[in-house]
Amino acid sequence: MKSILYLTDFAYQAKGRRYCDEDICITDYLRRRFDVATCHTACCEPFEDAADLVVFRNAGAVVGFQDAYDAFRKRVRIKGIRTYNEFTGKADMAGKQYLLDMTEAGMRVIPTIDDVENLGRLPEADKYVAKPKGGADSIGLEFLTREELLRRGFAGKDTLFQPAIDLVYEVSFYFMDGEFEYAMYAPDATKRWELAPYDATADDLSFAREFVEWNTISHGIQRVDACRTRDGDLLLVELEDLNPYLSIDRLDASARDRFLARFADALERAAS
Numbered sequence: 225m226k227s228i229l230y231l232t233d234f235a236y237q238a239k240g241r242r243y244c245d246e247d248i249c250i251t252d253y254l255r256r257r258f259d260v261a262t263c264h265t266a267c268c269e270p271f272e273d274a275a276d277l278v279v280f281r282n283a284g285a286v287v288g289f290q291d292a293y294d295a296f297r298k299r300v301r302i303k304g305i306r307t308y309n310e311f312t313g314k315a316d317m318a319g320k321q322y323l324l325d326m327t328e329a330g331m332r333v334i335p336t337i338d339d340v341e342n343l344g345r346l347p348e349a350d351k352y353v354a355k356p357k358g359g360a361d362s363i364g365l366e367f368l369t370r371e372e373l374l375r376r377g378f379a380g381k382d383t384l385f386q387p388a389i390d391l392v393y394e395v396s397f398y399f400m401d402g403e404f405e406y407a408m409y410a411p412d413a414t415k416r417w418e419l420a421p422y423d424a425t426a427d428d429l430s431f432a433r434e435f436v437e438w439n440t441i442s443h444g445i446q447r448v449d450a451c452r453t454r455d456g457d458l459l460l461v462e463l464e465d466l467n468p469y470l471s472i473d474r475l476d477a478s479a480r481d482r483f484l485a486r487f488a489d490a491l492e493r494a495a496s
Contacts (some may be wrong), residue, residue, distance in 0.1 A: 226495045227259040229275035231268055236284035240417030241469055243282035249472065250281070253484045258491070266292040272299065277495035278307045281467050287358065308494045309444025315435075315463035320357045320384055322463065331438075332431060333460040334389060334451070338381040340373055349387035357382050391451040394461065395422055397432035398470065399446045401490050404429055405483055408471050419474045431458045441465055443494045445487075 230251055234244040254260050266289045272278060286293040300307055315322050323336040335346050352373055356364040367388055395409035409422040432448040447468035449461040472480050
């Protein structure tokens with residue numbers, strides 16, 4: 225039986241979500257097929273060499289344990305530790321620079337800049353979103369008017385700026401090892417994490433695959449977060465490729481069991 229070191233933070237407080245419940249559910253299932261140990265990334269070093277695979281899951285925003293996370297990533301690279309997700313992603317795993325790169329490439333993403341001097345490059349909006357390049361889980365996110373943005377100044381290029389989109393709803397597409405698994409959406413745009421299953425169309429999946437294929441992850445889970453505009457278009461909000469929350473509590477029992485079985489299969493492949 226293969227062994228897994230499952231990295232999480234059972235005490236992490238996330239707005240509208242219970243990370244601990246999701247990881248308790250997942251690890252309970254995985255114990256049918258693996259020897260599973262759990263711990264926080266900040267204290268995982270003594271246990272890494274004993275595991276066939278290290279699974280990085282709901283550890284919370286890494287800004288809360290940045291030094292420990294950076295040290296862990298360094299050990300993964302130097303020692304060749306097998307991980308899931310693999311740490312090769314170009315999206316949230318590497319910060320928010322990808323939103324700028326995608327904007328420059330003309331991809332279907334919310335237009336993004338990192339210099340208020342270039343505010344004219346964004347569509348006019350009643351409010352704009354300002355968020356740290358290295359942020360996560362909405363930490364540091366602000367909604368500001370154009371005048372407030374210009375008055376604040378925002379020296380340097382550590383902050384991203386986007387128009388606040390008048391959206392119909394947000395929708396997330398979940399992919400594992402490059403294959404689509406399921407989709408969820410928030411029918412009430414003001415309640416991001418009150419999700420329901422979403423019946424993705426062929427056009428929806430074509431949109432989502434565009435970003436998954438852009439990324440450089442062969443094994444791992446990616447969540448493509450998008451918003452539906454009033455014009456009916458989809459725009460990328462975020463490509464979460466580090467430790468996306470899966471909202472499996474919103475799946476019915478049969479769909480959840482199918483996903484967990486495929487997840488276990490994916491971990492078997494990654495550990496071999």
